[in-house]
Amino acid sequence: MKLQQLRYLCEVARQGLNVSAAAERLHTSQPGVSKQIRQLEEELGVDIFVRNGKRVAEVTEPGKAILAIAERVLREAENLRQAGKDFSNETSGSLVIATTHTQARYALPGAVKAFVQRYPGVSLVLHQGNPSQVAQMVIAGEADVAIATETLAEVKELVSLPCHAWHHGVIVRPRHPLLKEHALSLEAIARYPIVTYDTAFAGRSRINRAFERKGLSPRVVLTAIDSDVIKTYVELGLGIGIVACMAFDPRRDRGLRMLDAGHLFETSTTRIGLRHGAFLRRYVYDFIQSFAPQLTRDMVDAAMRGGGIDFEM
Amino acid sequence: MKLQQLRYLCEVARQGLNVSAAAERLHTSQPGVSKQIRQLEEELGVDIFVRNGKRVAEVTEPGKAILAIAERVLREAENLRQAGKDFSNETSGSLVIATTHTQARYALPGAVKAFVQRYPGVSLVLHQGNPSQVAQMVIAGEADVAIATETLAEVKELVSLPCHAWHHGVIVRPRHPLLKEHALSLEAIARYPIVTYDTAFAGRSRINRAFERKGLSPRVVLTAIDSDVIKTYVELGLGIGIVACMAFDPRRDRGLRMLDAGHLFETSTTRIGLRHGAFLRRYVYDFIQSFAPQLTRDMVDAAMRGGGIDFEM
DNA sequence: GACGCTTACGTTCGTCGTAACTATT
DNA sequence: AATAGTTACGACGAACGTAAGCGTC
Numbered sequence: 001m002k003l004q005q006l007r008y009l010c011e012v013a014r015q016g017l018n019v020s021a022a023a024e025r026l027h028t029s030q031p032g033v034s035k036q037i038r039q040l041e042e043e044l045g046v047d048i049f050v051r052n053g054k055r056v057a058e059v060t061e062p063g064k065a066i067l068a069i070a071e072r073v074l075r076e077a078e079n080l081r082q083a084g085k086d087f088s089n090e091t092s093g094s095l096v097i098a099t100t101h102t103q104a105r106y107a108l109p110g111a112v113k114a115f116v117q118r119y120p121g122v123s124l125v126l127h128q129g130n131p132s133q134v135a136q137m138v139i140a141g142e143a144d145v146a147i148a149t150e151t152l153a154e155v156k157e158l159v160s161l162p163c164h165a166w167h168h169g170v171i172v173r174p175r176h177p178l179l180k181e182h183a184l185s186l187e188a189i190a191r192y193p194i195v196t197y198d199t200a201f202a203g204r205s206r207i208n209r210a211f212e213r214k215g216l217s218p219r220v221v222l223t224a225i226d227s228d229v230i231k232t233y234v235e236l237g238l239g240i241g242i243v244a245c246m247a248f249d250p251r252r253d254r255g256l257r258m259l260d261a262g263h264l265f266e267t268s269t270t271r272i273g274l275r276h277g278a279f280l281r282r283y284v285y286d287f288i289q290s291f292a293p294q295l296t297r298d299m300v301d302a303a304m305r306g307g308g309i310d311f312e313m
Numbered sequence: 314m315k316l317q318q319l320r321y322l323c324e325v326a327r328q329g330l331n332v333s334a335a336a337e338r339l340h341t342s343q344p345g346v347s348k349q350i351r352q353l354e355e356e357l358g359v360d361i362f363v364r365n366g367k368r369v370a371e372v373t374e375p376g377k378a379i380l381a382i383a384e385r386v387l388r389e390a391e392n393l394r395q396a397g398k399d400f401s402n403e404t405s406g407s408l409v410i411a412t413t414h415t416q417a418r419y420a421l422p423g424a425v426k427a428f429v430q431r432y433p434g435v436s437l438v439l440h441q442g443n444p445s446q447v448a449q450m451v452i453a454g455e456a457d458v459a460i461a462t463e464t465l466a467e468v469k470e471l472v473s474l475p476c477h478a479w480h481h482g483v484i485v486r487p488r489h490p491l492l493k494e495h496a497l498s499l500e501a502i503a504r505y506p507i508v509t510y511d512t513a514f515a516g517r518s519r520i521n522r523a524f525e526r527k528g529l530s531p532r533v534v535l536t537a538i539d540s541d542v543i544k545t546y547v548e549l550g551l552g553i554g555i556v557a558c559m560a561f562d563p564r565r566d567r568g569l570r571m572l573d574a575g576h577l578f579e580t581s582t583t584r585i586g587l588r589h590g591a592f593l594r595r596y597v598y599d600f601i602q603s604f605a606p607q608l609t610r611d612m613v614d615a616a617m618r619g620g621g622i623d624f625e626m
Numbered sequence: 627g628a629c630g631c632t633t634a635c636g637t638t639c640g641t642c643g644t645a646a647c648t649a650t651t
Numbered sequence: 652a653a654t655a656g657t658t659a660c661g662a663c664g665a666a667c668g669t670a671a672g673c674g675t676c
Contacts, residue, residue, distance in 0.1 A: 001316060001390060001393065003314060003315060003316055004641090006393075018655085019655075019656065020654090020655065020656080028642075028643085029642065029644080030657095031644090031656080031657070031658080031659095032642055032643075034656060034657065035641090035642095035658095036641085038657090044393070044396070044397025044398075045397050045401030045403065046396075046400040046401050051656085052649095053656090054648070054650070054656045055649080055651090055656070056656080065592075066397070069389060069392050069396055069592060070393060072389045072392075072590070073389040073390055073393065076382060076385045076386040076389060077314060080379060080383060080386065081357070083357070083375070083378055083379055083382055084357025084358050084359050085358070087375035087378070087379075088357070088358030277385070279378075279382060305469065331630085332631065333629090333630065333631080341667075342667065342668050342669080343631075344631085344632070344633080344634095344667085345666070345668075347632065347633095348632085348667095349666085365674090365675075366631090366673090367630065367632065367673070367675070368674080368675060368676085369630090369631075
């Protein structure tokens, strides 16, 4: 068994069982790939692919299990390579962050700016998606870290750590009647049409729960995945907005007013998600700590090894 | 990077940094091992070993991290091989069980007997040790499953599952005064010299805790790691014994009497410990279920993937 | 001086790529 | 007919083992 064979195998699977495409991506010949896979099948004594005549048609049931393990082997081998680069003080590299719009736009800029200054040789990539896509990217190895408020803690394949606690606020147009009420209440909010986040985004679950508990069914007239869209429509007078407080900037958002709603909705916690057992280069720890200062290298390491460990903020 | 290089590397580390010894164990030449390791070091750009002149003296700090990852790679590769054997219906193989005396002697015989009948081609090996040794054997890959009452649940590197709940009993000689008391109490027990398990064995922690809670400090005159030694000394009149109920057999132990003490000590739970993420061959699942019928393959799999999952009995 | 690791070198085996062949759509 | 995968074959390269060299203990 050789690592190369596993690489070939996984690439064929990733290319939708197309051996030629895999060979091309691997910069090698197609017969070579074909042969190595057959050799692996022979060594293991298991057919991994079902071949219709000469065409690779599907993955056998044992093949699925084998592919899963092969991917783990390759991932660990990749960890080794990363560890090598890290210890040899190689400054170049890449950091791929998978995150949601709200985080990318309002929470990350500070940490990102500090990072690119400190590590000019490291290319930083931001991938955007919804929380479950973000989690999947990290699981699949396409991203190094996931940052999101929802979902991450429930994904078993990831180690997740709390970064920031934050809460929601209500945004309205200037001179809106809500601005005159001396204490903001859920009942008052529910009287107006609402513009807020899409399901499974930026603490939307907390918003729903708060209304449900009071037996209120607010009229949500528009949902968006990002705070800017919400703000735009609130400015247009479509309704009042419920967004993360951090998404409101009094200087930029002159056409809007923010009412703190920390007492109405549960606090949300932004979390960082990491691949279980992954080797993280020094700059990854640095980035994490720059984003969430309480997450020291030791804490992250402890969580990565322990697996089940977690703590509340 | 090749698997072979990692194999060489780990073997050298395991042989106490002796390249020649590693080469011999790997059935290859010593220069080959030496060269491959240097190549790996060059590829990774990291010195793994500190060489005093021409002698390998110690592992560098980065080397330790690299060794840890290399071992993970090899373990996954081994999983692949096991998966191959399993799916190709190869009947031969081995099952190494690390366990304590009490389990081996009183809990396992039934499951072991059924196993060797059902899988005559699989060689079953029992390794004995104290609970933490047992856990270490599985972590190190020397054993496939750990079975013990203490320790396993706390070891993070293992997935542990509850098998049997059991409790302690008090054994005394015939005509002992305790036999006449109509309700056994801790206070009554504490009046006599006690023979029981060594620290960290077979629920000894529960025994201690029960007495502590009542503020009693019983006089323990002898501790042993196995029930048979305890029984022997109780028969000799050294004191009364506290052992697992399952260790008492009225037909064999004619010179002794057993008093149930389930109401005095907390229930102990025998657990099975498995290496996190390991591939288990079919017969391993069968063995586990034969030992603890509630542990179906699906349950074991769920626990292995989930990592943090657990349930109480 | 004995042991242990490295360097040097020749053989062998394996891998890769090209080309021809065969099956599937 | 075109696309995709396997078989065949020759060239290159890498790993292995033997033998010699050099440092420690």
